[in-house]
Amino acid sequence: MAKLVRELMRPGVITCQPEATLGQVAKLLTKHHVHALFVSGADGGIVGIITDFDLLAGEWLSGNPESLGVMRKLTAGDLMSSPVNTIEAGAPAKEAAKKMQERVVRRLLVTENSQPAGVISISDLIASIAGRANPRRETVADVMSDAFLTCRDQTPVVAAARSMTSSGWRSVLVVDAFGKPLGVVSGLDLLRFCDFEDACEQVTVADVMHPALTIHMTATLQEAANKLIENHHHRLIVIDQAQPDSVPLGIISSFDIVAEMARPESIWQQDQ
Amino acid sequence: MSINPIGMGEQSKTEREKFEKELKRIIEASNNAGLMLRVIGSLAFQIHCPKYGYLQAVMGRAYTDIDFAAYKKQSREIKTLMAGLGYVENREVFIISEGNRAIYENSHNNLHVDVFFDKLDFCHVISWADRLEMDAPTIPLSEMLLEKMQIVKINEKDVIDTIMLLLEHPLRENDKETINIARVARLCANDWGLWRTTTMNLEKVGKLAAGYPQLGEDLKSQVQAQVQQALARIEVEPKSMAWRLRARVGDRVKWYKDVDEVQ
Secondary structure, eight states: OOOBHHHHSEESOOEEOTTOBHHHHHHHHHHHTOSEEEEEOTTSOEEEEEEHHHHHHHHHTOSSHHHHHHHHHOBHHHHOBSSOOEEETTSBHHHHHHHHHHHTOSEEEEEETTEEEEEEEHHHHHHHHHTSOOSOOSBHHHHSBSSOOEEETTOBHHHHHHHHHHHTOSEEEEEOTTOOEEEEEEHHHHHHHOOTTSOOTTOBHHHHOBOOOEEETTSBHHHHHHHHHHHTOSEEEEEOSSOTTSOOOEEEEHHHHHHHHHSTTSGGGSOO | OEEOTTSBEEOOHHHHHHHHHHHHHHHHHHHHTTOOEEEESHHHHHHHOTTTTHHHHHTTBOOOOEEEEEOGGGHHHHHHHHHHTTOEEOHHHHHHTTTSEEEEEETTTTEEEEEEESEEESSSEEEOTTTGGGSSSBOOHHHHHHHHHTOTTOOHHHHHHHHHHHHHSOEESSOSSSEEHHHHHHHHHHOHHHHHHHHHHHHHHHHHHTTOTTSOHHHHHHHHHHHHHHHHHHHHSOOOHHHHHHHHHGGGSOOSOOOOOOO
16 A cells, blocks of 8 residues: 555654754754754744755855855845645655655655644655565675765775764775775774774775675675675675676675565565 | 947947948958857947947947957967957956957057957856857847846946847747847846846846837837846746755845956
């Protein structure tokens, strides 16, 4: 059965006052780890929305001290988009997707009986796509992650750590200028070289990375598990057999294999 | 003869013909050399408005120099061409403008030629990229309109040229003897600052046209109708995200560049 908006939305609405300065809005966005705030009016009703993209105007238009002075005085009420695009909680999720496409917006205010109840964003809809099971899960290609975190060899470890933290990834693939895999930096590598006493600002990922272990996409999950255990690695780089020095096709980690074992349809979940 | 620095004043027929003849000489030489040199400024409006060009003289709009648009990749060949025609380049202008503009002086006829390479970069940037092939011997009509409409502190001479252009040519979606208003609308939809100045000036032209005794009521109405049609077309063009964001800030932040006039 088709999912409803209320099943995918995030409940609650984070708001700010129209008088909030751009600096205050930036602090709230960062504090709540969100990309937009709804602007509430004097009666508590939602009167607009201000996003991180709107805040870019602050940097964009403050090229000289005079403009900077003007932009610093601007408020959420000045820069917000209004009226806000809304959708009822009981509407099908595909209606939310259609509305976002038509109006070129990234989020909708969800209402329940015309009262704000939550927010549904593109990320929530994408997450629902990601949750759909791949019907065929036998080879590395079936379960690997096709998108992954990469950086160049001269990237400072501080920047790699920041990207790993913000993306939720536990490793970064290090590549050369042409995308050829050079190595992998994992959380363990960073712990080893950056204890809290030592400064690590000058250390690059090339200094701390370990060799990348590779596998072909047609290999079975058992072959991948064997390779991980034999080499005591937590992830394998999936390469293109025809072009092994090109950008890798994906990454398969111990977590991907365990997640496959945890699926209700998996042989590991069947009664003996 | 008394002509003020902004191109308004009585100008004799002989003096006007001096500019027109010299322009013809430069265009012929440029065509023979296979160069893409296109007329802009007052003379472009005169060339492209055979029916209403008389308004320049009637309304006291004088020629002060000869202006061209060209591609930077031909700047060297243009310099050679102008030298062959007796002109000396003011090298300082070319260097200071980083190769975007060249000024040539002719001590024999006391004429001054300005060449703008790749773009007109005054209050707003109007690019010529891939546009000079669209018309000859002038720039396309839409760029002629924008050339005037991008001036924040628009002068009377620019208003007169615009009135002539709007009387002479219909607004359409292509460049064939028509003002390509779709192009104007597209450029304005991507740049709020250009939109702000262009719409402000179009409204100004409509209002000022109503006050010229040299224009009959029918011509005044015709200008008004053209202005309204242009504004309506610009209004309906879908605006970019950047445009909409910039619009929310509005006039609070300056939307144009100040112009340092090279004399």
